[in-house]
Amino acid sequence: MGKRGIQLILATIVMAVAINVVSWGPPNFDKLEKWQTLMAGCLAIIAACIAYWGSSSQARLNERLHREELARRKLALFLKMDFACRLLADRAREIDAQTTFSPIDERQHFSHDDFEIEEPPEIDESWSHLDLFPRPIIAEIRTVRNDIRRLRYFLISIRDAAYYWDPAQDEAPFPFDRVNELASNLWQAAEAIAETLRPMITELAPEMDESTRFQLVYGLPPDGDY
Incomplete structure (x- = not known):
């Protein structure tokens, strides 16, 4: 009532x-x-x-x-996750490209350091607050978290061996093929998370329109200059 x-x-x-x-x-x-x-x-x-x-x-x-506090928590977490996932997607996409196309002139040496990806702390924080995320991207967060760890464990398992990719080989040999698979899944999942969060961030914190932003940066024009 x-x-x-x-x-x-x-x-x-x-x-x-x-x-x-x-x-x-x-x-x-x-x-x-x-x-x-x-x-x-x-x-x-x-x-x-x-x-x-x-x-x-x-x-x-x-x-x-309570609603206002929840909205602030969600906005802070979404912003951090969006930033982290976009950086993560760029790094994984770079590794994906390196392990997709065969070398042109010289054979490529498999360097573990070239393919390592550090897990952003935002991933672990998000994993502890899955209830704040929309259901469709929870699986993507799981994929990102799991594939980063799979890649790290895989690189550790082959650290003592030497591997090469000769120009004559069209398809990626082991372990390039496995790294490519993990990196491809990783950047796609990270990109999906960022793109899903973007409209939600805009709703919680609308972006400033260009006119207002221009006036704040450069000020109002003198009278008579309109």
Whole structure:
């Protein structure tokens, strides 16, 4: 029940009492005796409505503050995740390109350092707050997290061996092919996360329009220059 509903109930009760009082004619307090129960009930209803409105107002305030705090948390996490995923996608896309096309002149030596990807701390933070993310990208966050670790463990497992990719080989040999598979999945998942979060970030924190931004940066033009 909202504020308007409570006001309507109170007005109805007051009007009913007023009509009955007026219908009695000149004041005769003896008649009040038989109305004591009704009047006590009306006062109880009024008191209950006032108490309800007070408690519900506090509940609505707490709910609004909770929504605002949740929106701030989501915005902060989404911004950090968007930035981290775009950097991650660029790095994984670079590795994908390096392991897709065969070398032109000289054979390519497999360097572990060239293909390592550090897990951004934002991934672990997001993993701890999956409830704040839309359901469609939770699987993508899982893919990013798992593939970074798979790549790291794979590179560790072959660290002591030497591998090369000769120009005569059109298709990527082992372990280039495995790195390519992981890097390809990784950048696609990271890109999907960033693109999904972008409109949500814009909704939570709309970007400044170009006109307002231009005025803030350069100021308003002098009078007569419009």
